[in-house]
Amino acid sequence: MTRQATPQLIAEHAALLPALVRMGLLKDDQNLEMSALTGGVSSLIVKVSTGGQSFCVKRALPQLKVSALWEAPVSRNRGEVAWLRYANRIIPGSVPQVLGEDAQDCIFAMSYLPSALYPVWKQQLLDGNVDPRSATQVAGLLAKIHAASARDLDLLARFDHDDDFVAIRLSPYFLHTAQQHPDCADALHGLVQQTLAHKHVLIHGDVSPKNILTGPDGVVLLDAECACLGDAAFDLAFVLTHLLLKCIHLPSKAADFLACFDALADHYLQQVDWEPVVELEQRACGLLAGMLLARVDGKSPVEYLTLPQQHDFIRGQTMAWLQHPAKRLSLMRQQWTTYS
Numbered sequence: 001m002t003r004q005a006t007p008q009l010i011a012e013h014a015a016l017l018p019a020l021v022r023m024g025l026l027k028d029d030q031n032l033e034m035s036a037l038t039g040g041v042s043s044l045i046v047k048v049s050t051g052g053q054s055f056c057v058k059r060a061l062p063q064l065k066v067s068a069l070w071e072a073p074v075s076r077n078r079g080e081v082a083w084l085r086y087a088n089r090i091i092p093g094s095v096p097q098v099l100g101e102d103a104q105d106c107i108f109a110m111s112y113l114p115s116a117l118y119p120v121w122k123q124q125l126l127d128g129n130v131d132p133r134s135a136t137q138v139a140g141l142l143a144k145i146h147a148a149s150a151r152d153l154d155l156l157a158r159f160d161h162d163d164d165f166v167a168i169r170l171s172p173y174f175l176h177t178a179q180q181h182p183d184c185a186d187a188l189h190g191l192v193q194q195t196l197a198h199k200h201v202l203i204h205g206d207v208s209p210k211n212i213l214t215g216p217d218g219v220v221l222l223d224a225e226c227a228c229l230g231d232a233a234f235d236l237a238f239v240l241t242h243l244l245l246k247c248i249h250l251p252s253k254a255a256d257f258l259a260c261f262d263a264l265a266d267h268y269l270q271q272v273d274w275e276p277v278v279e280l281e282q283r284a285c286g287l288l289a290g291m292l293l294a295r296v297d298g299k300s301p302v303e304y305l306t307l308p309q310q311h312d313f314i315r316g317q318t319m320a321w322l323q324h325p326a327k328r329l330s331l332m333r334q335q336w337t338t339y340s
Contacts, residue, residue, distance in 0.1 A: 012044055016057050019107040023100030026050060043077075043225070047112055054112045055099055060225065077106040079159065083227035084110065086155065086202065090148045094141050095221055113213060118220060122209035125246050126304065130256035135264040137219040138212060138239060142204070143271035146232045149202035150274035159202055160229040168226050169205055169234075170195060172299035174290055180297040181315075187322040191290045194283060195231045200275055203230035207239040233280050236268055237287035240329065244288075244336050245295060245302055248310050258333055265329045282327050289321035289332075 013034045020026035025048075032050040044059045060077040078101070087095045096110040121134060149155055170192045178188040205226025213220040243261045247254040269277050295302045296311050305311065317335065326332050 013046055015105075016044075016046060016048075016059065016107060019102035019105045020048070020057065020109070022102050022104070023107075023109055025055070025100055025109055043223075048109075055109050056096070056112050057107060057109050059105065059107045077108060077225070078103060079161070079164065079227050080224040081108050082158070083202065083204065083224035086149070087145055087221070087224075090145055091141060093215075093217060094219070095224075113215065113220060118213035118215045120210060121212040121214050121219070122242075124214065125209055125242075125257070126249065128250055128253050128256075130253055130260060131214075132256075132259050132263040134212075134214050134219055135243070135260035136267045138207070138221075139264045139266075139268035140271070141219060141221060142207065142232075142235055142239075143268050146201040146203070146235070147271065147274055150200055152202075156199075156202060156229045159227065160199070162196060162228070165205060165226055165228045165230060166192075166196075173294040174298075177290070177294045177298045181293070181319065184293070184319055184322045187286075187325075188290055188293075191286055194286065195234055198231040198233070198283060199229045201230070201232045203228060203232060203235045205230065205234065205238075207235045209239070209242050231283060231287075232272070232274075233283035233287055236265070236280075237284045237291055240265060240284070240288055241291040241295065244292060244333075245305065245314075247336060248313065249304050254337065258337065261333050262330075265333075269329075281329060282325075285321070285326045285329060285332060288329070289318045289325070293318040293322070 017026065026032065030050055032048055035047050037045045037047055043061055046057045048055055048057055081098055081101050084095045084098050088097060096113060099109040099111060101108040174188045174192050178185040204221065204224050205228060206223055211221060211223040240261055243257050246257045269281060272280055292314055296314050321332065
C-alpha cells in the first residue's frame, strides 16, 4: 500500500481500510494508493486506486472544518447514500454511482469523476467562465427530483428527519446569524419555522457550485449530506445565493452571473407543479435574503469575499430584505445590480 499524505492523513486513510474490505472493494493483500480530495468541510473524501480502478471513499466528520464550533451527526452519511441512489434512478448519470456502503463506520464508496472531464462549477465561476446553460441544467435537475419525490409518499416518509437538517443547515445558517443581528433575529427565526412547516419534496440541502460538476453530458450533483424531506424553496434559494455572491467577487462579470440567476430561477419556476409556484417563490425570496447574510455572518462564510465594503453591502441589502421581504426573485436580482 502506498500513500502520499501527511502523517495525520495517513492515519485517517488507514482507518478506511476495514470498511473497504467489508464493502468488497479491497482484498487483504491488494496494493492501493490513497490521496485526499479537497473541496468540502464536512467529510473526509479520499481517492482510492487499486489495480487500474479508481473510486472515491467518503466518511462524514463529527465536527466540520470551520472556525466556529459546528458539530453534526455522522449518520447523515446514510441519508446521502439513499439520496444518491434515488437521484440516479430519476436522472441516470446526474450523480456519482454508489459502489458500496458500510453502515458500521458510516463510510461509502462512489465512482470517481476526473476533474479534466468534470470541472467544478464553482471554480469555473470564480475564474469568470460563466455559462447560463449550466444554470439551466441545474434548474432542470432540481425540478425533476423535486417533482418526482413530491409524488412518492413512501420515499418522503423515509427522509422525514429534521434533526440532521437543523444541525447542518438551519442552526448554523439562520440561528447563529440571528445571534449576530438581533434586529433581524425574528425574521431569521421565522425562516427556520417556515422551512420546517413546508416539507413537500426531497431536497438536497447543499446545492452549491462547489458540489456541482459540469460534465460532458450535463451537470453532476455531489454531496447530499443534508438530504431530507423539506422545502423545495431551500434548494432554489441556496444555489441562487451563490450566483449573487459571485457578482460581488467579480463585478466585471456581474451581468453574466445575473444571466445565470435569471436562467436558473426562470427554468426552475416554470416546472413547479407540486404546489402554487407563487408561494414557493415568496418563500425562496425570504430564504435568499437570510442565506446571503449567513454567508457573511453565519458559521460558514464564503472565503472569497474578504473586503469590508463587500460585507457591508451584503449586510445592508439583506437586512433590508429581511425586514421588508420581497415577493419576486426578479426584483431582488434587479436591486443587487447596484453593487460595484
